[in-house]
Amino acid sequence: MRFEKWQALGNDYLIFEEVELSPNTVQRLCDPHFGPGADGVLVLTKPDEPGYVARLRIFNPDGSEAELSGNGAREAILYLRRHWTDADTFSIQTLAGEIRPTILSPTTCRVDMGRASLTSPNYPDGPPDGTGEVAGYRFQHVAIGNPQCAIRVQDPDALDLQAIGPQIERSALFPNRTNVSFWKEVAPDTIRARIFERGVGETLSSGTGASGAAVAHVVRGGDSPVTVQLDGGELVVDVDESLHVDLTGWAEPIYAAQLSEEFLAGGLGGGSPPEDLKQHMEAE
Ligand SMILES: N[C@@H](CCC[C@H](N)C(=O)O)C(=O)O
DSSP states (O other): OEEEEEEETTEEEEEEESOOOOHHHHHHHHOTTTSSOOSEEEEEEOOSSTTOSEEEEEEOTTSOEESOOHHHHHHHHHHHHHHTOOOSBOOEEETTEEEEEEEEETTEEEEEEEEOBSOOTTSTTOOTTOEEEETTEEEEEEEESEEEEEEEOSOGGGOOHHHHHHHHHTOTTOTTOOEEEEEEEEETTEEEEEEEETTTEEESOOHHHHHHHHHHHHHTTOOSSEEEEETTEEEEEEEOTTOEEEEEEEOEEEEEEEOOHHHHTTSTTOOSOOHHHHHHHHHO
16 A cells, blocks of 8 residues: 655654545554654545545544644645646645645645634633633633644743643543644744644644644734744744634655555554455455
């Protein structure tokens, strides 16, 4: 089974076409020792409605499915531009709805992420301004396809995210768990952010996490477009008065590869091949 590994600011994904993957297979694929290793898996299939180039599904390393990923979407979009379409603007389907990219170069695109909201069913008891307190931190809830908890701190670099992140991700305030960003203002149009992702842990960057932090910054009076400085590089997030978000940044392929027969068979000592991969072994 062929796949490509891509990364965007160090947020790495494996891209597959036309497969159904079980949560267990996603976990094995994302494992850096027993599999290729990644921050997630992207699956591209033919769209099930007219007007779209493809349908994109996004999976976290714990096997859960995410509604949206900003970095993952750019990786999938630039992959589609190389393999599926000649168009520079098109639409893809995601669980978060339609996503519309504009290709700027073979490794850069701007993505219309839709309108962010400060209230959502992912923070059901939140006030109309989406603020709250969790684990001793004031936060801003932002729904930008997926749930974001943006926390303004004095110094994101002084924090131990592995120690703080899990209790926020799994707080009872957020019934579907949450992604978390810790950010500070560097200049009126620039913020520094570190990321703790739902279903992943600390990552070098996140497109939706950067968008959540940028929205929180603009809501507090910051300037847009916002340059977000992440561990893996910089993203530019445009946030207009209606909280409509456009995300611009790069993504690049690392390699294309085939899963080995041993992996498809479940790994040594793994018993019989998992049902999802068995079909592909039979087809190949
Ligand atoms: N890497 C991401 C977000 C991926 C999904 C997230 N972990 C979730 O569960 O919502 C990005 O670049 O946005």
